Amino acid sequence: MSGSLVIAGLGPGDEALVTPEVSQVLAEATDIVGYTPYVERVPARDGLARHSSDNRQEIERAAHALEMAAAGRKVVVVSSGDPGVFAMAAAIFEALESGDSAWRQLDIRVLPGISAMLAASARVGAPLGHDFCCINLSDNLKPWPLIEKRLRLAAEADFAMAFYNPRSKARPEGFAKALNSLRDACGPERVIVFARAVSTPEASVRVTTLGDAQPEMADMRTLVIVGSSLTRVIERDGEPFVYTPRSAP
Structure with missing residues (x-):
């Protein structure tokens, strides 16, 4: 599959605390997925689609991100702080385990962030x-x-x-x-x-x-x-x- 999925932490709020690695994948993404306030932290630009949703729609959000990655998109799912601490990384893997078996072959990475x-x-x-x-x-x-x-x-x-x-x-x-x-x-x-x-x-x-x-x-x-x-x-x-x-x- 040519698409990719990155689950990235945006840090606690100050843009200076976003890691260079996360900044790089945000610059290369075709799609940003996440809870509305976190998606809005990523500036709009040509070629970038931002997909925001309510905070209690984690599994639906995760499945949508996996579907887009399977279709060849470069998807970044954003969380505040660190994505592995009460955030979207676990939701992605829940959806991955119960979803389309083809999703397991995707290029999936988790990029840490500074937690609250x-x-x-x-x-x-x-x-x-x-x-x-x-x-x-x-x-x-x-x-x-x-x-x-x-x-x-x-x-x-x-x-x-x-x-x-x-x-x-x-x-x-x-x-x-x-x-x-x-x-x-x-x-x-x-x-x-x-x-x-x-x-x-x-x-x-x-x-x-x-x-x-x-x-x-x-x-x-x-x-x-x-x-x-x-x-x-x-x-x-x-x-x-x-x-x-x-x-x-």
Whole structure:
């Protein structure tokens, strides 16, 4: 097959954080596919078709991209951050496994990007400097009891934790429940970071404790980091530094 499919990460927002490799495939693409706000980050040009869709149409979007690649197009599926972190890479492979067997012969590549988790961590220092885990708090694709179980076990293991999709308008109660679970498991003094829209002009960062954290401090553009019991805060003028030491007793 002469077509190709690339699943590419556009990074957390700042165009300077898009990798040169991703910039190159975007320049060569005939078709861009993705969630509307991400597709709009790719400038229109002659010879480029942009195919945007709603955020809950991942499998349909993936099948469309595979069909176009099979027809000989140079297709790039875009995600924000890294495409392999709660994004389109997994959806593409789900569609590939269950779809036309001929699709498996396509030239398919995944190009990494800087994730919101890593951008947020870098903004405040190194809160993920030792063992950590990453949990998507959305219950759209998994039941809430499973999320609560993972929160409880991650806290028991004393991981630093990074949370995606903490609080939406449609389900604001979930993050409140998550904060209560974390307070019970970790105590009120545990460090928590709210990093919203990092690397964009709307960026804001708040460092506080679980005891003072409120659900309204997060929305769907916020990456939340909860430290381990070892995570430290270095106070200074302006935003403090937050880091987790590289060793554990």
